[in-house]
Amino acid sequence: MYDVIFIGSGHAAWHAAVALASQKMKVALIEKDTLAGTCTNFGCNPKILLESPFEVLDDIDRLGDIFTNRPEVSWEHLMRYKHKVIDPQKDRLAEVFNKAGIEIIEGEGLITDEHTVKVGDQSYQAKYIVIATGQRSHRLNIPGQEHLRDSRDFMDLKSFPEHITFIGGGYISIEFASIASKFGSEVHVIVHSDKILKAFHQPHVKMLIDKLEEENVTFHFNEDTEKVEEKDGRLTLTTQSGTTLETDYIVDATGRVPNVENIGLETVGIDYSDKGIKVNSHLQTSVPHIYASGDVLDKSIPKLTPTASFESNYIALQIIAREAKLFSPKKALELLPIKYPAIPSVAYTLPRLSQVGMPISEAEDKGYKIRTIKFGEYMRFEYKNELDAEMVIALDKKNHVAGAAIFGHNAADLINIMTFIVEKELSAKDLNLMIFAFPSESSGILDLLKIEMLDLDIE
Numbered sequence: 001m002y003d004v005i006f007i008g009s010g011h012a013a014w015h016a017a018v019a020l021a022s023q024k025m026k027v028a029l030i031e032k033d034t035l036a037g038t039c040t041n042f043g044c045n046p047k048i049l050l051e052s053p054f055e056v057l058d059d060i061d062r063l064g065d066i067f068t069n070r071p072e073v074s075w076e077h078l079m080r081y082k083h084k085v086i087d088p089q090k091d092r093l094a095e096v097f098n099k100a101g102i103e104i105i106e107g108e109g110l111i112t113d114e115h116t117v118k119v120g121d122q123s124y125q126a127k128y129i130v131i132a133t134g135q136r137s138h139r140l141n142i143p144g145q146e147h148l149r150d151s152r153d154f155m156d157l158k159s160f161p162e163h164i165t166f167i168g169g170g171y172i173s174i175e176f177a178s179i180a181s182k183f184g185s186e187v188h189v190i191v192h193s194d195k196i197l198k199a200f201h202q203p204h205v206k207m208l209i210d211k212l213e214e215e216n217v218t219f220h221f222n223e224d225t226e227k228v229e230e231k232d233g234r235l236t237l238t239t240q241s242g243t244t245l246e247t248d249y250i251v252d253a254t255g256r257v258p259n260v261e262n263i264g265l266e267t268v269g270i271d272y273s274d275k276g277i278k279v280n281s282h283l284q285t286s287v288p289h290i291y292a293s294g295d296v297l298d299k300s301i302p303k304l305t306p307t308a309s310f311e312s313n314y315i316a317l318q319i320i321a322r323e324a325k326l327f328s329p330k331k332a333l334e335l336l337p338i339k340y341p342a343i344p345s346v347a348y349t350l351p352r353l354s355q356v357g358m359p360i361s362e363a364e365d366k367g368y369k370i371r372t373i374k375f376g377e378y379m380r381f382e383y384k385n386e387l388d389a390e391m392v393i394a395l396d397k398k399n400h401v402a403g404a405a406i407f408g409h410n411a412a413d414l415i416n417i418m419t420f421i422v423e424k425e426l427s428a429k430d431l432n433l434m435i436f437a438f439p440s441e442s443s444g445i446l447d448l449l450k451i452e453m454l455d456l457d458i459e
């Protein structure tokens, strides 16, 4: 009998597994595909690795004729490097899990009753079960769908296509289009509405579109894909309005769907929809000792690695508290409900877009002060000549930062600093009581931010 069995081994599962094992609980992770899940093997990590040489090239391009030779990226070499770095990660994590005393069970988990999970012919009993089965790529249901590829295929390409088409206007489509454009490929993006990256500050999205268009990316807005046909190794994509595109490779990036099928939800009466598993504010399913975590949840907050890890850690605390009888099982529901802090979002394009806190458009509607900090222009020495890099902030009545949106190459790291400032409601005075390393990209933005928070006009 296990204390806790996890179905899935991604971030939504393993953070809790390690925490619970450290409390001497008997824990197992069931994984049907690759240990450690999507982010580690087929998502965030390989993506950022494949993008990293283009970041360097972009720096080189911005610094202009300082360099006498512009290096070129070899996709084949890059793939070799990817396998060298990414492939061993699952083994390293397996070592961590083994050391922690966590059992790894390979195979597909199926809940057969409220305390039992079956893998193949073997049944395992547990006091608690955590469902962390994640999501898979959505596939358009159109004639020729067998010619469509997904993010996993893209990140395993043996050679890079000269003509590549992405369907969708979300994270995956735009991040990969950004990589493909750096390769000099002819890139097309089919978007079925008039917007991409809807959750981001739209003026920054417009700046990104302009940049990508300069780099050979063509956007086809308000177009739906009708069919794909193959002839002599080339593909023809036809949209409902009759536009046709000849291309070598098509990535269907029309979203991801939660893995709720064939895990026994119906057997134990767990509620779910096509958006995922329904849980209460303690991440309990309709069966109180069965929790759900991560991408498989029906949730309104973004489905990201840090939110999956946060939920995982939260579930571990819930179980530890219940087991330590800090609260009687009857009172367990009185444990604190999950409360998400400010969640930063980043689109890993070149340049990157990021944001945290209240969206700037919402803050504008609320009458908050909106300020644009052109840190790339003011601090050219620090920001590698990135003249258009900027941060837009919304200041509330107390001059605290309610929300921030950044456009620039270092937007991912800079937004972490802003997350801290937003979450802790830091004032200019709080920041002035701290000393930061200089010169650095973060100190530059902080100095300019403090001026705005003191409400001095620097224009």
Ligand SMILES: Cc1cc2nc3c(=O)[nH]c(=O)nc-3n(C[C@H](O)[C@H](O)[C@H](O)COP(=O)(O)OP(=O)(O)OC[C@H]3O[C@@H](n4cnc5c(N)ncnc54)[C@H](O)[C@@H]3O)c2cc1C
Residues within 6 Å of the ligand: 007, 008, 009, 010, 011, 012, 013, 030, 031, 032, 033, 034, 036, 037, 038, 039, 040, 042, 043, 044, 047, 107, 108, 109, 110, 132, 133, 134, 135, 151, 152, 172, 259, 262, 263, 293, 294, 295, 296, 303, 304, 305, 306, 308, 348
């Ligand atoms: C291309 C790509 C890029 C991304 N980039 C970012 C990024 O930059 N930043 C970010 O924050 N997020 C990013 N994400 C999202 C991030 O990967 C997910 O939010 C995160 O992986 C969710 O973790 P999870 O544990 O819920 O699911 P997963 O990591 O998907 O883990 C679920 C696991 O459950 C297993 N499983 C499913 N059913 C069963 C079963 N019945 N039995 C046993 N095992 C089962 C699956 O095989 C899988 O390994 C990206 C995603 C993709 C696809």
Ligand SMILES: NC(=O)c1ccc[n+]([C@@H]2O[C@H](COP(=O)([O-])OP(=O)(O)OC[C@H]3O[C@@H](n4cnc5c(N)ncnc54)[C@H](O)[C@@H]3O)[C@@H](O)[C@H]2O)c1
Residues within 6 Å of the ligand: 140, 167, 168, 169, 170, 171, 172, 173, 175, 191, 192, 193, 196, 197, 224, 225, 253, 254, 255, 256, 302, 303, 304, 346, 347, 348
């Ligand atoms: N940087 C990051 O944090 C990052 C990067 C990649 C992926 N992710 C996560 O992975 C998940 C999947 O990313 P994604 O880009 O596939 O999804 P997404 O939801 O970001 O974008 C899907 C896109 O497809 C479009 N679409 C949906 N149905 C369509 C249809 N029938 N026809 C045409 N277009 C359609 C949507 O309008 C949207 O533009 C998201 O949960 C995201 O949070 C995050």
